[in-house]
Every structure is written in C-alpha cells, then in structure tokens.
Amino acid sequence: MHNVLLQYATVLILTAFVGTEIIAKVPSILHTPLMSGSNAIHGVILVGSMLILGGATTNLQEILGFLAVILATLNVVGGFVVTDRMLEMFKPRAPRVKETPRDEVAP
Template sequence: MTTATLMTCLFVFVLASFVGFEVINKVPPTLHTPLMSGANAISGIAVLGAILVSGAVGWNISIVLGLIAVVLATVNVVGGFLVTDRMLLMFKK
C-alpha cells in the first residue's frame, strides 16, 4: 500500500466519521433505539467487508485494521440485537 493510498483511505475514514457523527447527532433521542436496530444489517455488511480485508496472507497494517474492524463491527451487531430485543420485550405483556 503506497503512502498516497493510505492517506486517501485515512481521509475518507475521517470524513465519514465526521459525517456519521453529525447525522446521528441530529436524530432526536426518541429515535436512537429504532435507528440502531435498523442499522444492524449495515453493520453486518461491515463485518463481511472487514473479514474480506483481514483475510489476506501475511501481516501488515490492513490486516490489523481489518481485524479491529471485525471485532468492533461484531460488537456493534450483537449490541444492536440485544438493544432491539430489550426494546421488543417492553411491548410484551
């Protein structure tokens, strides 16, 4: 991976982080739980992408970042399903 490619990837990551923070920050607090439960499918796609990135042969920075992405995206998916389950249990009698 060249330096230019790494800088481009880091720039896209930082820009996406800021945009994501601003979008989520504008959501009213009453909609955070349904929004999170709906985003589980997107997080599942992130898990698959991270597995593909971290599946290369040899150790380099992209494999380490891919492994971190797999762990964090998996935590996000599991946490989202747990919150959704708790939310649905509130509606059972």
C-alpha cells in the same frame, strides 16, 4: 467494468426506494427500536471486515482488518441485543393477573 458499476448503482437506487417505502408508516413509539434495529443491520459491515482481514497480506492490513472485525462485531451483536431488549417491553400483555398488590391496598 463500467457495467459492474451500473449494476451496483441499479441495486442502490432500487434499495433506496424500498428503504423509504417500508418505513413510511411507522408509529412514533417504534422510532427508537427502528433506529436501533437498522443500526444492527448496518453491522453487516462485519462481512466486509472479514473479507478484508481474510485477504490481508501485510501487517498493516492485518492490523486494520483486525480492528475492523472487532468494531463491526460490537455493532452487530450490541445492535441486535439492545434492540431485542427494547422490544421485549412491547410483548403482548397478558390480561393482568397480578391483582394481589391492588387488593391488599384497597381498604
């Protein structure tokens, strides 16, 4: 059983290095979307919450699991939607075609 612990610890250590490595060169304008995006990713606790509620055998466990699924769903769905809304603003800009407002004001 200690082997299982060791296997999880291995995953943990390796992932920690991957996590720091892949965001080392992020431009500061993307700090907010990155924070929001990783916020959505830890919403994977929804999977854990589902397993907890799905394995509940007492009323207390059912109540706690039910709450956990609600909270985790908020985290996942809210997280991804907010991030997408932020990143919508970063879409590649088409050459500015809306010249009309400028023409009408230039004397």
